[in-house]
């Protein structure tokens with residue numbers, strides 16, 4: 001496993017997006033993972049639609065929350081994902097206007113990834129960005145650097161946010177994950193969150209998934 005890896009260097013990550021005043025983080029975590037899987041397979045990066053999931057994924061609750069694992073199932077049921085351009089993000093719950101003829105990406109399933117952070121790093125380097133659930137407590141007051149809150153301030157058992165691990169590295173003696181957030185590019189480190197790797201920080205290792213793109 002490489003000591004450091006960053007899928008942004010391999011063209012597998014779209015620019016940081018902004019979910020706005022809508023609890024659709026789970027949809028951005030899902031599209032981010034599938035954008036990566038599709039690019040790695042097809043060598044082309046396409047921005048995919050979160051609004052399709054907000055409006056049409058009936059296993060989840062749009063702006064009131066959801067789970068990537070549910071979203072993968074809904075994407076299979078619907079027949080695939082449309083592009084960001086074809087099904088624009090509005091950041092509110094709207095009527096489903098899914099158009100199957102506009103589907104560009106289909107998935108054939110999903111996998112759960114080990115909660116062992118060394119195995120996660122290996123999986124990421126070999127396969128692509130990982131969709132995760134995390135307790136966002138330490139993200140509310142994050143202004144850069146490597147976040148390493150004590151578990152009493154970031155309960156690893158209460159996940160409330162969906163994000164995307166796109167890489168990992170070491171700064172000095174501190175191993176860290178590189179996490180793509182969906183709160184716009186002005187938040188954190190140009191929209192990204194670096195968090196200590198190897199301590200199960202904020203439960204980031206407890207709900208790691210990826211879609212399988214066919």
Ligand SMILES: CCC[C@@H](/C=C/S(=O)(=O)c1ccccc1)NC(=O)[C@H](Cc1ccccc1)NC(=O)N1CCC(N2CCOCC2)CC1
Nearest residue numbers: 023024025026064065066067132133136159160161162207
């Ligand atoms: C109100 C929903 C907020 C939203 C993210 C909003 S947010 O703006 O990014 C944010 C997060 C934290 C602090 C501040 C702001 N959070 C979610 O969607 C989180 C994301 C998540 C949690 C755990 C693992 C993975 C992903 N999920 C959730 O909030 N939910 C998970 C699914 C659950 N459903 C219950 C009924 O049966 C179907 C499932 C509803 C609650």
